[in-house]
Amino acid sequence: MSILLLSGSPSTPSRSGRLLHEIGRRLNALGKQTVSIHVRDLPPQALMHADFSDPELQAAQQLIKQADAVVVATPIYKAAYSGLLKTFLDILPQEGLAEKIVLPLAVGGGQSHMLALDYGLRPILQALGAQQVLNSIYATEAQVVWNEASGLQIASEIEGRVQQGVESLIDSLQCKAAKRANRQAEQEAEVRTLALFEA
Template structure:
């Protein structure tokens, strides 16, 4: 099973990309394979003008298509996810997330932006036919701190939510994998019984 991490921040490093990196490390400890797509590295003109034939955009779309699950990280600006991420989601096909599990992560300046994930991002992910959008994880700038001396420091409450989200994602992927390999013997129609 493969998990794609989509970094929707226009800057690097960023708090949301650090949360994605932490998620990648935790997934690796659980034996999961991850790939990271930084939207800011895609061809800007092609992205803004939705040039669907652009090789860079096609490669990014292929990464999404090949993934079994997606973790999306974004900063929140003006009560919405980043415009850069919006531009990328706009170039995905209408069913671009079909059959995929999605875990949204976001960071913002204050708790007042917390609902941006549920009111702005979740409907878009659902419209792209995501199989299941897991509960969103939102952290304020004060809850995700980076320093050269100490590295990444995540507030214990956010850390607990991240752990729960990652555990839920991996358990759901495992269940889907097991369901895909379960084989059933075909039953002839004449053997089907129905009771009322």
């Protein structure tokens, strides 16, 4: 089962990007495969013009299509998720997140806009058909600090949410895999029963 890490910050370095990377690292340590899309690295002209024929946008769409889960990270800009992320969500098909588990995360300057993910982003993820949108993770700049010497420092209250997010994601993926296996077993049993009748 593959997990896509989608970064919607125009900045580099990016705090939301670093938190996303940390989630990816923990998922990898648990044996889960991840792939990444940094929207800022996609061709800007194709994004701005919603050019569906652009090969890089098509490749990114394909990565989304193949993923079982998406961790989507954004900075808070003007009380909302980033416009850059929106340009990418806008080029997805109507049911672009169908059957996917989504874990949203954001980093903002302060606490004032901590509901932006739930009021702003969550409805769009659901409109795109997400099967399950997990509890979002919101951190402030002061809670996600990076420096060369000690690497990423996550405040303890956020650390708990990050770990909970990773565990919920894995639980939901296991549930999804079990359902998929059951469905497949039922279909195979049906085929065998039909073959018996026909024999």
